[in-house]
Amino acid sequence: MRSPAELDDVPWSELTHAYGPADDVPELIKVLYGDDDEAAGEAIYEFHGNIYHQGTIYEASAPAVPFLAHAVLHAPGRREDLLMLLAVLADHDPASVDSPHWPHSDIAAICAELCAVLPDLLPCLGDPGRGVRRAALRTFAAVADLLPDDTRALAVKRVDALYADDPVPAVRADALILLNRFGRVLEPLDSPLAEIRLAAAQLAAERNGPPYAPELVEVFAEDGADPDPGEDEFPWSDTSTQEQRLTNLLTREPDVALTVAARWIAHGDIGSRGSWLAGHVAERWRDREREVLDLLVAALPHHSKPSSLLRTIGYWVEHLPEPDAALRDALHELAGADGETAEPALLALVRSRDTRAVDLVLDRPSARLLAATARHFPEAAGRLIPVIRRELAAGADGNDGIALVQALARFGTAARAAQPELIDCLGTRRAAIVAARQLGANGVRTPEITDLLEEATRSGDASLRASAAVAHHLLTGDPDTALRTYEALLSSRGQTHWYLSGLESMGTAAAPLLPLVEPLLEAGYDWTRKAAAEAHHWLTGSPDRAVPILADIAGPTPVGLSALKALAGMGRCPAELHPALHTYIASPERLLADSPVGGQDHPDTELRTLSRMLLMLG
Known part of the structure; x- marks a missing residue:
């Protein structure tokens, strides 16, 4: 371990963490030794953002370990938090230890530093605080596969004592898990303590895999119903809790x-x-x-x-x-x-x-409710549109404004009734991108609308420029404004694929843009290649160049799903995709995940539906 007196011996300014040079680390460590508990908590919070940032470690992480370990024993508080910080810093996959990248990696350095200080941290396993004991068990578990034999022997002796005699059942269950990580296979399903039975059943299930024995299922059902209230505070070294x-x-x-x-x-x-x-x-x-x-x-x-x-x-x-x-x-x-x-x-x-x-x-009404109702009850347009108009006229903006304008797209020509509100949205830049698209889709041309759209093509928002340009073309039939706008967009650096989808409605009228689209067919980024392939089809009227590119990208990923949609839209299904499509249909597990936001089809459902459609094409 290293005391604060040795902080100047480390060239912190030459080391980096998540935010650049690590010259702030010494002051944060010194704060841990002060009397201000709130400031100490803020310092630990800072460590979770700089030397350990969302699971990533840095050059400065390993040199901080011996100082943090010293603070565990000698700073006035926050012992649990500091031990858990050490545990997550040392998180690693044991299978990676033998990889050629391990010896000189930042994680190898962290683990080496932690192994070196753990003999000094052994007393934490007997700390009066149950939280400290639980955090200490996780710190030892973080490097259970790397501990030297002498340290391991000392740790096993202490952990054995916790497992046998600790007054807190949750600590004893934690000790059981660590003993198993040390290679001591224990599965006491008949223990009188529910916490130990549950931990034992989980260890057996992890070791043997499914199908799970009936006696394990019974333990899960009987003993797992009442969670440990402190579990979320003490994740294991892979940062997952026992419940997860x-x-x-x-x-x-x-x-x-x-x-x-x-x-x-x-x-x-x-x-x-x-x-x-x-x-x-x-x-x-x-x-x-x-x-x-x-x-x-x-x-x-x-x-x-x-x-x-x-x-x-x-x-x-x-x-x-x-x-x-x-x-x-x-x-x-x-x-x-x-x-x-x-x-x-x-x-x-x-x-x-x-x-x-x-x-x-x-x-x-609320924007979210109205949008969902429009999705599922488009036949109620006559009742919903006046309310949507009222909400827009009242100044709905941000996500609410976007949801309301998008709801209008469900109603076809009936959405034309909301022209005044859409014009105001575009003019005041509230939900302007979707308002521009809807004005184009409505098909109602007036000088006011076309002037507003042309003005929007000069906006600083590239997405608004693209949407306004396409809408202007839809209403006027004149491609010049759209071509000029898209030429500038596609000539700029950045993720140009975001704008290419707007070219579908222009079709071959956008053919002059081909020299800018064709190089994107060989882009390294899948989304760019996919968007360029679709655009090439629209601009030329031929799917021949697009189909091989889309077939290569197609699969159970977000961009792969989009490629499948594009192939379905072209009515093409290359034979080489057939085996994979059968797999996508037959899988009992979801091949694509989604977050529960609602308002759209589940990507995995789309994957299965598209796969069936494509196979029907032959």
Whole structure:
């Protein structure tokens, strides 16, 4: 270990961290020794941003370790936080230790420094504070595969004592996990302590993999329902908590996960543990939405503030072909009540396609509710458009303004009624990009509109310039303004693929831009190549150059999905894609993930649908 007196012996200004030279590290370390606990906490927060930034380490990280270890023992407080900082700094994949990149890497240096100071930190395993003991166990676990034999022997002796006698069951369970990491295979499923039984079952499941033995499933269901309230504060060296690790384990077997989730929900869904697990099943596995939603609805009575749960229900109910009447009735009851749960319940009711939702939305509209209602009830245009116009006229901007204007696109020619509001949005630069697109789609040409669009092509916002240029062409039929705008955009540096999609509506009228598009067909960035291939097809009317490029990119990734959409739009499916498409259809697991935001098809559902469509092309 190294004391603050030795800080000047390190050339901190020559070392780097996340924000450049590490010359601020000495002062932050000195703060740890002061009497100001709040300042010490802020210093540790700074360390999580500079020498350990979102999982990344730097040159200055390893030299800081012996100083942080000294502070663990000699600074007046924050011992838990400092130990956990050391643990996450040393996080590594044991499989990487033998790689050719390990010996001179920053992570190897950190682990070497930590191994060197751990003998001095052994007393922390016997600290009176349960949190300190738990954090110390994780610090030793971070380098369990690298400890010298003598240090390992001393650590095992201390950890054995914790496992046998510690008065806190959670500490004993942690000790069991560390002993297993030291190579001591222990699986005491018959322990009188639930925490130890659960840890033992998890270790056995990790070691043996699925299918999980019935006795393990029973332990998960019985002992996992009541989470450790301090678990999130003490992640292991891979920065995941025990709950996250257990969730990942269980969702490897969806039937087991749903069985366990049902037991946890019946136990009261403490800490949303059961509903969280059920939601993860839907995220990972296809065609389990109905079972998951049944569990989520069963969890509702256990929550006094179920807003988060309702948002999850609202996301998955949209992907259910025909939501059950009982589910819709439960949502309708909550949506009609007062309080903070009414809006997420109403949004879920809209996404369940229950016609009762329209009246409720019109009684208390919001941009998000109106956008969702327009998506699912376009036939209600006559009732929705006046409310959308009113909200826009009242000054809706930002994401709200964007959502309202995009909602109008669902209504076809009926959206022309909102021309005055769209013109105002474009003129005041509120949701201007989508307003420009909608004005072009509406097809109503007036001097005011075309002048506003031409003015917008000179905006400092490149996306607005592109959208306004295309809309101007749609209304006037004159490609000159659009060609001039796109020539400047495509000649500039940056991610030009963002603008290429606008050329679809111009078609061959944009052919003069081919000399700028063709070089992008060989770009190194997949999104650029994909966008350029599509644009080449629109500009030439021939898919011949585009199809091989798109087929090469196509796959279960966001850009690969976009490439599949493009191929479907061209009506082309190269034979070499057929085996992969069959795989995309047959997989029981989702091949593409999504975040629960709603309002769009799940990417994995699109992948399967597009794969079927393409195979039908032959």
